Amino acid sequence: MIAFLFRRFDKTATGFILALALIAVLVPVFNLVVSETSAFHIPNYLVALWGKYLSYALLAVALDLVWGYCGILSLGHGAFFALGGYAMGMYLMRQIGARGVYANPILPDFMVFLNWKELPYTWYFFDHFAYAALMVVLVPSLLALVFGWFAFRSRVTGVYLSIITQSLTYALLLAFFRNDMGFGGNNGLTDFKDIVGASIQSPSTRAALFALTAVFLALGFLVARALVTSRFGQVLAAIRDAESRTRFLGYRVEHYKLLVFVVSAAMAGIAGALYVPQVGIINPSEFAPANSIEAVIWVAVGGRGTLVGAAIGAVLVNFAKTWLTGTSPEFWLYGLGALFILVTLFLPKGIVGALAARFGQRGEGDAA
Amino acid sequence: MMRAILLILGLLSCSLLSPLPVRADDSAALLSRLATDNYGDIESGITALASSGLAGSEIILNALADGRLSYRPSDKALFIKDASGAWMEAATNATPASVPMGLKPVKVNNRVRRALEAALGSMTLMSPDPLKRIAAADAVFKSRDANTLAALDAVISKEADATVKRHFEDARAAVLMLKSDAPEADRVAAANTLGARGDQDSLALLSSVTEANAPANVVASASLAAKGIERRLALLSTAQNAWYGLSLGSVLLLAAIGLAITFGVMGIINMAHGEMVMLGAYTTFVVQEFIRAKAPSLFDWSLPIAIPLAFCVSGLVGLLIERLIIRHLYGRPLETLLATWGVSLVLQQAVRSIFGANNREVGAPSYMTGVWDLGGFQITYGRLWIIVFSLAVFLALLVVMKGTSLGLRMRAVIQNRRMAAAMGIRTPVIDALTFALGSGVAGIAGVALSQIDNVSPNLGQSYIIDSFLVVVFGGVGNLWGTLLGALSLGLANKFLEPLAGAVLGKIVLLAIIILFIQRRPRGLFALKGRAVES
Numbered sequence: 001m002i003a004f005l006f007r008r009f010d011k012t013a014t015g016f017i018l019a020l021a022l023i024a025v026l027v028p029v030f031n032l033v034v035s036e037t038s039a040f041h042i043p044n045y046l047v048a049l050w051g052k053y054l055s056y057a058l059l060a061v062a063l064d065l066v067w068g069y070c071g072i073l074s075l076g077h078g079a080f081f082a083l084g085g086y087a088m089g090m091y092l093m094r095q096i097g098a099r100g101v102y103a104n105p106i107l108p109d110f111m112v113f114l115n116w117k118e119l120p121y122t123w124y125f126f127d128h129f130a131y132a133a134l135m136v137v138l139v140p141s142l143l144a145l146v147f148g149w150f151a152f153r154s155r156v157t158g159v160y161l162s163i164i165t166q167s168l169t170y171a172l173l174l175a176f177f178r179n180d181m182g183f184g185g186n187n188g189l190t191d192f193k194d195i196v197g198a199s200i201q202s203p204s205t206r207a208a209l210f211a212l213t214a215v216f217l218a219l220g221f222l223v224a225r226a227l228v229t230s231r232f233g234q235v236l237a238a239i240r241d242a243e244s245r246t247r248f249l250g251y252r253v254e255h256y257k258l259l260v261f262v263v264s265a266a267m268a269g270i271a272g273a274l275y276v277p278q279v280g281i282i283n284p285s286e287f288a289p290a291n292s293i294e295a296v297i298w299v300a301v302g303g304r305g306t307l308v309g310a311a312i313g314a315v316l317v318n319f320a321k322t323w324l325t326g327t328s329p330e331f332w333l334y335g336l337g338a339l340f341i342l343v344t345l346f347l348p349k350g351i352v353g354a355l356a357a358r359f360g361q362r363g364e365g366d367a368a
Numbered sequence: 369m370m371r372a373i374l375l376i377l378g379l380l381s382c383s384l385l386s387p388l389p390v391r392a393d394d395s396a397a398l399l400s401r402l403a404t405d406n407y408g409d410i411e412s413g414i415t416a417l418a419s420s421g422l423a424g425s426e427i428i429l430n431a432l433a434d435g436r437l438s439y440r441p442s443d444k445a446l447f448i449k450d451a452s453g454a455w456m457e458a459a460t461n462a463t464p465a466s467v468p469m470g471l472k473p474v475k476v477n478n479r480v481r482r483a484l485e486a487a488l489g490s491m492t493l494m495s496p497d498p499l500k501r502i503a504a505a506d507a508v509f510k511s512r513d514a515n516t517l518a519a520l521d522a523v524i525s526k527e528a529d530a531t532v533k534r535h536f537e538d539a540r541a542a543v544l545m546l547k548s549d550a551p552e553a554d555r556v557a558a559a560n561t562l563g564a565r566g567d568q569d570s571l572a573l574l575s576s577v578t579e580a581n582a583p584a585n586v587v588a589s590a591s592l593a594a595k596g597i598e599r600r601l602a603l604l605s606t607a608q609n610a611w612y613g614l615s616l617g618s619v620l621l622l623a624a625i626g627l628a629i630t631f632g633v634m635g636i637i638n639m640a641h642g643e644m645v646m647l648g649a650y651t652t653f654v655v656q657e658f659i660r661a662k663a664p665s666l667f668d669w670s671l672p673i674a675i676p677l678a679f680c681v682s683g684l685v686g687l688l689i690e691r692l693i694i695r696h697l698y699g700r701p702l703e704t705l706l707a708t709w710g711v712s713l714v715l716q717q718a719v720r721s722i723f724g725a726n727n728r729e730v731g732a733p734s735y736m737t738g739v740w741d742l743g744g745f746q747i748t749y750g751r752l753w754i755i756v757f758s759l760a761v762f763l764a765l766l767v768v769m770k771g772t773s774l775g776l777r778m779r780a781v782i783q784n785r786r787m788a789a790a791m792g793i794r795t796p797v798i799d800a801l802t803f804a805l806g807s808g809v810a811g812i813a814g815v816a817l818s819q820i821d822n823v824s825p826n827l828g829q830s831y832i833i834d835s836f837l838v839v840v841f842g843g844v845g846n847l848w849g850t851l852l853g854a855l856s857l858g859l860a861n862k863f864l865e866p867l868a869g870a871v872l873g874k875i876v877l878l879a880i881i882i883l884f885i886q887r888r889p890r891g892l893f894a895l896k897g898r899a900v901e902s
Contacts, residue, residue: 073702073705147882150882150883150886151885151886153886154885154886154887154889155889156885156886156889157889158701158702159635159636159637159701159702159705160840160885160889160890162637162702162705163637163836163837163840164840164881164882164885166833166836167833167836167837167878167881167882168878168882170833170878171874171875171878171879171882174871174874174875174878175871175872175875177871178871178872289833293706293709296706297706297710300706330717330720330721333713333714333716333717333720334713334714334717334718336710336713337710337711337712337713337714337715337717338710338714339710340706340707340709340710340711340713341693341707341710341711341714343706344697344700344703344704344706344707344710345693345696345697345707348700348703
């Protein structure tokens with residue numbers, strides 16, 4: 001298994017894994033061990049912020065897996081991300097217990113507020129972490145399985161597929177806005193207290209979550225890389241470049257697509273589950289189609305079909321977003337819009353792809 | 369002839385309305401019954417005063433209703449305070465020589481107030497103004513006060529105006545329907561009258577008749593009449609839903625038709641299409657501001673002026689986008705999608721910077737306001753014009769596509785781009801013109817949408833997903849498909865709404881479309897071709 005994950009390692013991949021391992025150790029150390037007066041101290045808010053970037057990076061890797069390697073431009077990956085986040089949020093809500101405003105040991109505050117008497121069956125067992133963790137993976141995967149099975153079987157491709165993935169997340173957005181759904185309506189889930197027994201606010205929990213996000217990003221990257229460098233990955237690239245030809249060669253194109261779509265959705269769900277405890281809230285706006293499209297631009301900026309690039313793109317774009325919305329908020333949308341236009345026009349392979357071309361390496365997308 | 373009829377009518381109404389002569393000492397006794405603090409006496413006094421026909425009794429009762437009536441306990445004389453605060457003697461309408469001293473207000477409680485309302489109601493039943501008589505009848509219909517029955521019977525027999533008479537009879541039926549001591553035959557007749565009236569109020573009234581308060585055959589006829597009304601109302605609401613659906617469909621048609629053209633010809637999704645619509649709406653806003661400032665009399669012309677301008681503004685922006693961005697991305701539809709999304713963000717932010725983030729007020733010209741009532745079926749002129757307008761735009765585009773040389777070339781490119789190029793059609797020019805045309809049509813849609821939606825930088829966003837669905841549902845490169853797609857989505861939306869609620873209806877619709885695309889991946893009207901990848 002381990003050997004499978006580390007097959008065909010090259011310099012970029014090794015560097016990326018080492019860098020992740022380094023920050024997974026160093027950021028918590030500089031946050032917890034180094035004294036607050038020191039110039040090297042990393043404040044708590046930065047740990048949470050960078051943890052958020054890393055969970056976005058995992059989403060970007062998941063998206064790159066389907067878009068960069070299989071040509072499926074999903075404009076609805078935010079839906080899988082948000083579903084994973086909601087599963088984690090439900091666990092965190094159940095952990096609040098009697099400490100809520102209405103001090104109801106079973107029902108979360110918003111249900112007491114809506115005058116509900118019993119826990120809806122969708123919320124059963126979410127007080128167990130193992131069950132919640134299972135749902136984080138299972139719910140997005142199942143949705144991807146059902147949706148993908150219908151879509152790929154009837155050969156919905158290209159922009160049509162993009163549009164219906166967008167409709168999917170839009171429909172979920174509307175659904176989660178409804179109070180009757182039992183997921184907190186437009187306020188979503190928030191005001192979390194504990195995660196597996198540790199206070200969610202404490203710096204050590206934050207640091208642990210950060211390190212965990214880095215580890216999961218590394219794992220996600222390894223799984224995605226193992227997939228795309230295998231024989232399976234070569235078929236994926238063939239589907240991306242000439243779907244019909246691959247089909248005529250005897251490959252069951254829809255099975256390949258479905259598998260990679262489900263894996264990618266599960267990764268996006270895990271990213272969402274890591275995102276929620278660090279941000280402290282999950283609400284239906286995470287389903288907004290604009291969010292999913294923004295995730296696509298992270299991949300495009302970093303370089304589609306490179307995996308490393310997707311992660312780097314997610315961190316870079318979100319860093320720029322934090323910085324720009326802080327200094328000149330109205331400029332951010334100009335900047336983001338310009339990014340979409342300029343990257344597609346002048347940097348079709350993204351930063352990593354352009355660098356690789358410049359320094360004579362073959363992009364990993366081409367390697368397959 | 370006319371004059372003779374008027375004369376007869378005048379005489380009739382004189383004989384009907386002239387109060388019975390009341391002797392002076394009677395009137396003083398009548399008025400003094402109100403000069404007390406016993407509510408029971410005041411109540412009976414009001415009823416007596418109302419049926420006396422005494423001149424000025426309406427003024428007194430109105431003063432009582434407004435709390436402007438007082439009395440002097442020493443001689444039981446009534447005084448009315450007018451709006452300026454001056455006192456007037458109620459019996460003579462004269463201003464008293466000196467300001468009256470020691471006055472006490474005539475007090476009102478709920479029972480007195482009811483009696484007062486009934487009394488005023490029955491008095492206005494005799495008003496010379498037919499509109500006032502109708503209003504009085506409707507008030508009785510709502511209050512169902514049994515005390516007014518005698519007054520109603522009296523006026524019904526003398527009423528000459530058929531409309532007013534019908535209102536009187538409805539009111540009388542409403543009173544009789546729930547009057548348990550009324551003759552059975554009268555109550556059955558009342559049920560039929562109410563059934564013929566056929567509105568929501570009558571239905572509520574009829575369904576409140578039960579075994580507990582009426583004999584069996586009255587209940588039977590009431591429930592029969594109620595069923596008739598329910599059928600009628602259901603029919604009406606279906607028609608109304610169909611109308612709303614048609615209206616929504618026409619809006620979707622306007623928003624989607626430009627998209628359908630560019631998608632059909634160029635095979636690309638223009639995510640900035642919604643922003644073209646928004647630019648059209650803002651053009652309307654600017655035109656209206658200009659007209660308001662320079663020539664307010666031309667305000668009704670603001671929309672006809674805005675339409676060509678919006679077409680030009682959005683068309684030019686579309687042309688720029690095509691020349692600067694899209695033409696570099698041909699053959700890469702997914703990248704085009706991302707780049708145009710970037711354009712849409714920039715355009716939104718630009719409009720937000722220029723016009724502010726708040727909604728802008730776009731006024732409706734006089735012919736766009738008002739309602740046309742067809743027996744309970746309401747048609748607003750604004751919606752009517754938008755339906756007409758969108759059909760006109762559709763027909764105009766149909767003519768362009770089928771009747772002009774540009775349309776011929778466009779259709780050639782839709783069918784087979786490479787073959788068209790081989791036949792000497794300059795496809796880049798066609799692409800640029802198509803994109804400009806599609807964007808211009810979106811601008812026109814913006815003019816119409818500015819009349820029914822908030823003009824804000826987010827206007828386009830709210831239509832873009834629906835427009836995509838229309839195009840995908842209807843199939844590309846086929847205007848009829850777009851028409852059918854838009855109308856069926858609009859109708860389905862409005863018919864699902866009452867069944868499942870607005871939000872759930874929309875979700876169900878999205879799910880249906882997602883499933884539909886599985887069945888027909890190329891839409892309702894797919895172009896037939898033999899290519900493996902189309």
